[in-house]
Structure formats: C-alpha cells, structure tokens
Amino acid sequence: xxxxxxxxxxxxxxxxxxxxxxxxxxxxxxxxxxxxxxxxxxxxxxxxxxxxxxxxxxxxxxxxxxxxxxxxxxxxxxxxxxxxxxxxxxxxxxxxxxxxxxxxxxxxxxxxxx
Amino acid sequence: xxxxxxxxxxxxxxxxxxxxxxxxxxxxxxxxxxxxxxxxxxxxxxxxxxxxxxxxxxxxxxxxxxxxxxxxxxxxxxxxxxxxxxxxxxxxxxxxxxxxxxxxxxxxxxxxxx
Numbered sequence: 001x002x003x004x005x006x007x008x009x010x011x012x013x014x015x016x017x018x019x020x021x022x023x024x025x026x027x028x029x030x031x032x033x034x035x036x037x038x039x040x041x042x043x044x045x046x047x048x049x050x051x052x053x054x055x056x057x058x059x060x061x062x063x064x065x066x067x068x069x070x071x072x073x074x075x076x077x078x079x080x081x082x083x084x085x086x087x088x089x090x091x092x093x094x095x096x097x098x099x100x101x102x103x104x105x106x107x108x109x110x111x112x113x114x
Numbered sequence: 115x116x117x118x119x120x121x122x123x124x125x126x127x128x129x130x131x132x133x134x135x136x137x138x139x140x141x142x143x144x145x146x147x148x149x150x151x152x153x154x155x156x157x158x159x160x161x162x163x164x165x166x167x168x169x170x171x172x173x174x175x176x177x178x179x180x181x182x183x184x185x186x187x188x189x190x191x192x193x194x195x196x197x198x199x200x201x202x203x204x205x206x207x208x209x210x211x212x213x214x215x216x217x218x219x220x221x222x223x224x225x226x227x228x
Contacts, residue, residue, distance in 0.1 A: 002156065032214050043118075043204055043219030051214055089156075099145060099208050099217060100170070104156035 003027045004105035006090050012111045013080055021108040023073040023090030031098065034091040035064050035075045038107065044089055047075070077110070085112045116141045120205050120220035127192065127199060128228050135190045135223045137205035145210040146188035147217065150174060151202040160203075163188055164210050192225060200226050 004025045013019045025033070032051045036044035048057040048064040050073075056065050061078045077084055087107035094101055118139045127133045139146065145164050149157040159172030163182040177196025182188055188207075192199045202224050206217040 004156070034216050036216075036219075041222070041224075043120075043206075043221045045219070046216035049214060049216050099147070099210070100162055100164075101159070102157075102217075104158075106154060106156045 002106070003103040004090055004092055006088075006105040006108050008108065009106070010109035010111070012113060015080060015082060015112050015114050017080055019077050019080060019110065021075045021077075021088050021090075021110070023075070023105055025071050025073070025090070025092045025103065025105075027092040027094050027103050028071070029095045030092050031095045032093045033064075033066055033073050034093070035062070035073075036089040036091060038087045038089060040086070047088075075108075080110075080112045082112050082114065085110060118205055118207055118218055118220035120203075120223050122223060123221070125223055125225045126228050127225060130194045132191055132193050133225065135192070135203055135205075135225070137188045137190065137220060138186055139188075139205075139207045139218075139220075140186060141207055141218060142185075143207035143209050143218070144185070145208050146182070147206040147208075148172075148178070148180065148188070148190045149204045149206065151204055151222075157204065160190065 007022045034049045035047045038044040050057045050066045063076045066073045089107045090105040092103045121136045147162045148160040161180040163169035179191045204222045205220045208217045
C-alpha cells in the first residue's frame with residue numbers, strides 16, 4: 001500500500017486561477033515533508049520542505065501547509081501561470097531512514113490553459 | 115553553477131546488452147541515489163551510496179549495479195538481467211548529515227529497448 005496518496009491525480013485550470021493539491025500520508029514518525037515540481041522530461045525541483053513541527057511554508061506563489069495530526073498536506077498555487085504546468089510530487093522522509101527511504105507520491109498533474 | 119549532470123539524456127538498449135548511465139555532481143554531497151520513474155508511478159529507489167566505496171540496495175535493485183569510486187560520480191549499469199528496463203532514470207544527491215535538506219535531482223536519462 002502506498003504510504004503517500006495524492007489527489008486529484010490530474011487537473012486543468014485557467015491561467016490566473018488558484019488551485020490546491022492534496023497529499024495524505026501514513027509515514028510515521030516522519031522528520032519532514034517535501035513538495036517537488038517536475039516539468040515534463042526534467043528532474044524534480046524542490047519547492048518547499050517542512051519539518052514535522054511546521055504548519056506552513058511559502059515559496060513565491062506556492063504555499064504548502066502541513067497538519068501532522070491528520071497526516072495531511074496541501075500545496076496551494078496562487079495566480080497560476082502557464083509555466084506552472086507540471087507534476088507536483090509530495091515526499092515524506094521517515095525518521096528512521098531519512099533520505100535513504102523516502103516515500104514518494106505519484107504526483108498531481110497540473111495543466112494550466114490560457 | 116553547482117548541480118547534477120546525467121548523461122546521456124536518451125539511451126537505447128539492445129537485447130542482452132548492458133548499458134551504463136552516468137551521474138556526476140559538483141555539490142560536494144556525500145550521498146547519492148538512483149531512482150526509477152515509470153508513468154503514473156512514484157519514484158522507486160534502486161541503489162544509494164552514503165560514502166565513497168560503499169553502496170546499498172534499494173527497493174528494486176535486481177538487474178542493476180552501481181559503483182562509487184569517487185565522491186562526485188555514481189554510475190548505474192542496467193544489466194541484461196533487467197527484463198523491463200524501459201523507464202526514466204533519475205540521479206539525486208544530498209548531504210547525508212543534513213536530514214532536513216531536500217535531495218537535488220539531475221534531469222534524468224530516458225532508457226528504451228530496441
């Protein structure tokens with residue numbers, strides 16, 4: 001069973017609109033939760049990283065939230081741009097193994113249309 | 115600029131052939147990782163290395179081999195024993211002692227069979 005579940009699998013949004021991506025995880029205990037952006041044919045690029053004690057982290061138009069009690073995280077994209085079209089991957093780092101056993105979600109595929 | 119370089123970007127393998135994917139980093143990171151990405155799937159760990167001359171199997175190591183003779187380099191060989199090698203391969207690196215720092219990824223190698 002996948003330890004990180006992301007929803008929706010894919011979505012299409014109009015340029016300039018906002019959207020929110022969801023990540024539910026079962027990894028416990030964990031040291032941090034990360035969101036990556038992956039453009040088609042490229043490697044993932046880090047957007048945010050939150051430790052278990054943080055609730056929110058922003059990076060420009062991207063804002064991630066974390067609720068460790070409910071084991072949920074979200075990534076909010078504000079005023080979307082065409083360049084936001086990508087896959088957004090939620091990654092959880094377990095305390096025991098850290099970077100050696102990261103749990104990856106399958107990604108949220110976002111398409112921004114003009 | 116510091117970063118991770120993967121080569122080649124595209125690679126084709128014939129039946130019974132071994133192929134080697136290159137990964138070089140100039141970030142002075144101790145740890146390096148190889149992941150496999152299939153469509154609609156999360157990243158899966160093939161091998162990782164915490165220090166030079168040492169490496170560990172990940173979740174899907176069968177049919178793959180690695181070496182870590184230099185800190186900067188972590189090549190991956192896809193052997194003929196890997197019966198389904200078609201995938202997008204990603205190399206990553208991180209400082210093993212910085213648990214709350216994200217991994218940095220290369221731009222991947224896409225491997226196909228002829």
